[in-house]
Amino acid sequence: xxxxLSDRTIDLDFIRKLEDISGQPLKTxxxxxxxxxxxPMDESTDMTPRKLIHLAQLGLHDAVMNxxxxxxxxxxxxxxxxxxxxIDIPKLMEALRLLILRKNxxxxxxxxxxxxxxxxxxxxxMVSAFRKHTA
Amino acid sequence: MxxxxxxxxxxxxxxxxxxxxxxxxxxxxxxEMVELDRxxxxxxxxxxxxxxxVHFLAPVRDLIRxxxxxxxxxxxxxxxxxxxxxxANLLMRDDEVKRDALNDFMEEENDYKxxxxxxxLLNFIRDEIGWxxxxxxxxxxxxxxxxxxxxxxTLTRPExxxxxxxxxxVVFQAFIEAIGGNIVDFPxxxxxxxxxxIISNPEAAKATTLEILTSASDAKADALVLSCPLCEYNIGRxxxxxxxxxxxxxxxxxxxxxxxxxxxxxxxIEDLKLELNTNSTKAFLEQKGLPALA
Numbered sequence: 001x002x003x004x005l006s007d008r009t010i011d012l013d014f015i016r017k018l019e020d021i022s023g024q025p026l027k028t029x030x031x032x033x034x035x036x037x038x039x040p041m042d043e044s045t046d047m048t049p050r051k052l053i054h055l056a057q058l059g060l061h062d063a064v065m066n067x068x069x070x071x072x073x074x075x076x077x078x079x080x081x082x083x084x085x086x087i088d089i090p091k092l093m094e095a096l097r098l099l100i101l102r103k104n105x106x107x108x109x110x111x112x113x114x115x116x117x118x119x120x121x122x123x124x125x126m127v128s129a130f131r132k133h134t135a
Numbered sequence: 136m137x138x139x140x141x142x143x144x145x146x147x148x149x150x151x152x153x154x155x156x157x158x159x160x161x162x163x164x165x166x167e168m169v170e171l172d173r174x175x176x177x178x179x180x181x182x183x184x185x186x187x188x189v190h191f192l193a194p195v196r197d198l199i200r201x202x203x204x205x206x207x208x209x210x211x212x213x214x215x216x217x218x219x220x221x222x223a224n225l226l227m228r229d230d231e232v233k234r235d236a237l238n239d240f241m242e243e244e245n246d247y248k249x250x251x252x253x254x255x256l257l258n259f260i261r262d263e264i265g266w267x268x269x270x271x272x273x274x275x276x277x278x279x280x281x282x283x284x285x286x287x288x289t290l291t292r293p294e295x296x297x298x299x300x301x302x303x304x305v306v307f308q309a310f311i312e313a314i315g316g317n318i319v320d321f322p323x324x325x326x327x328x329x330x331x332x333i334i335s336n337p338e339a340a341k342a343t344t345l346e347i348l349t350s351a352s353d354a355k356a357d358a359l360v361l362s363c364p365l366c367e368y369n370i371g372r373x374x375x376x377x378x379x380x381x382x383x384x385x386x387x388x389x390x391x392x393x394x395x396x397x398x399x400x401x402x403x404i405e406d407l408k409l410e411l412n413t414n415s416t417k418a419f420l421e422q423k424g425l426p427a428l429a
Contacts, residue, residue, distance in 0.1 A: 020185070020186065021184050021185060021186055022183075022184070022185060023185035040326050040327040040329075040343045040346070041327075041329075041332075041339050041342075041343060043339070043342045043343075044336065044338065044339035044342055045339075071335070071336070072332065072336050072339050074288075074327050074329055074330040074331065074332050074340075075180065075183065075288075075330075076288040076292065076327035076330070077288060077292035077293050077301075078288070078292065078325070078326075078327065080292065080293055081292050081293060081294055081301040081302070088183075088293075090183055091183045091184070091185070093183075094182075094183035094184050095183075095184060098184055098187075107335060108334060108335045113334065117334075120368075120372070121149075121333075121334065121368065122145040122149045122150060122364045122365055122367075122368050123144040123145045123148070123149065123176075123179075124143070124144065124145050124179040124213065124215050124216075124331075124364060124365050125330075125331050125333060125334060125365050125368060126331075126334065127144070127176060127178065127179040127180075128179040128180045128215070128330065128331040128365070129331035129332075129334040129335055131178060131179065131180050131182075131190070132180060132331060132335075133331075133334075133335050
């Protein structure tokens with residue numbers, strides 16, 4: 001899919017918000033792809049962390065927000081310990097999630113979890129999923 | 136000797152086997168694990184947003200409890216609690232602005248600035264007891280058994296709170312060696328099990344768990360050794376579902392490291408709370424005649 005750069009696709013305020021919430025300067029990324037190589041969720045995401053960061057560097061709000069990458073990320077920090085530029089990529093993913101969650105939109109609905117699953121799931125699974133995926 | 140202990144929610148129910156085996160084993164080694172009075176849920180994950188303070192209140196309150204109750208160290212067993220408490224502690228130690236804001240917000244509590252040290256039990260054993268002393272205390276060395284140490288994510292990452300190097304950790308291997316087991320190195324020992332994605336994106340979680348099971352099985356492991364109840368759920372409890380229809384994989388037993396410690400120290404079978412383990416784990420022990428001194 002072609003990436004269209006125009007004043008209609010580029011959102012500079014989006015870059016500022018992402019950098020503010022995450023504390024990570026997007027321009028630091030040099031696109032080496034180490035994060036893409038180590039991400040354990042690569043089979044399930046629609047793009048790599050590298051590509052997501054590139055689109056974010058360009059301020060392409062819609063392309064970034066339409067990706068499932070930040071929602072599949074489990075904050076495992078494998079990319080963070082390997083990044084040669086010292087970028088805390090899980091913090092960027094958290095900022096992307098918060099841009100949605102802070103509008104009071106849930107990614108998962110706690111009430112939709114079945115009684116059987118509630119019975120079986122360890123508490124830390126539910127607490128962490130609700131923390132990461134609900135408003 | 137008494138040591139301050141933070142259990143966390145899951146260890147009181149679903150992962151009682153992680154807790155009981157630890158308390159009994161540490162007692163056998165001469166340490167009384169004293170549960171913090173009035174502890175609360177740590178929040179399970181550390182907040183990664185720069186502008187978020189409210190989610191630090193829960194873990195910091197636990198650290199204040201430990202400090203108020205006179206402990207200079209607080210020991211944890213659950214990897215997620217360890218990570219969350221250790222990171223919150225570093226924040227209180229190093230970030231003056233956030234520390235002041237949090238202390239001001241919790242007016243009713245004593246001020247806290249990271250005085251307590253958060254320690255995972257593996258490191259407590261390494262640093263306070265030492266591998267040689269542990270080896271001497273072992274009554275039933277787990278000889279001939281091949282154990283794959285599974286670190287997962289939160290024991291070693293991020294580096295500033297890692298119980299060992301995130302790139303080349305050895306503490307789990309040293310533990311297995313000290314209780315007499317064979318160490319199985321396998322490439323996925325630090326690969327994420329999918330964590331809480333088992334709720335939100337279960338297929339993604341199962342895909343990465345399958346990779347871990349395949350990696351350990353290819354390395355000829357007899358069993359996986361864990362420290363995290365969520366890893367145990369994803370890799371152990373959900374295992375039948377994950378390997379179903381896969382002819383190359385057989386069930387792989389999963390133990391908490393504290394359970395292997397209890398077996399090696401010769402503690403009775405009821406201390407292991409095996410009813411909370413998977414069937415293949417129970418069958419494995421039965422086949423090997425363990426626990427030997429029960």
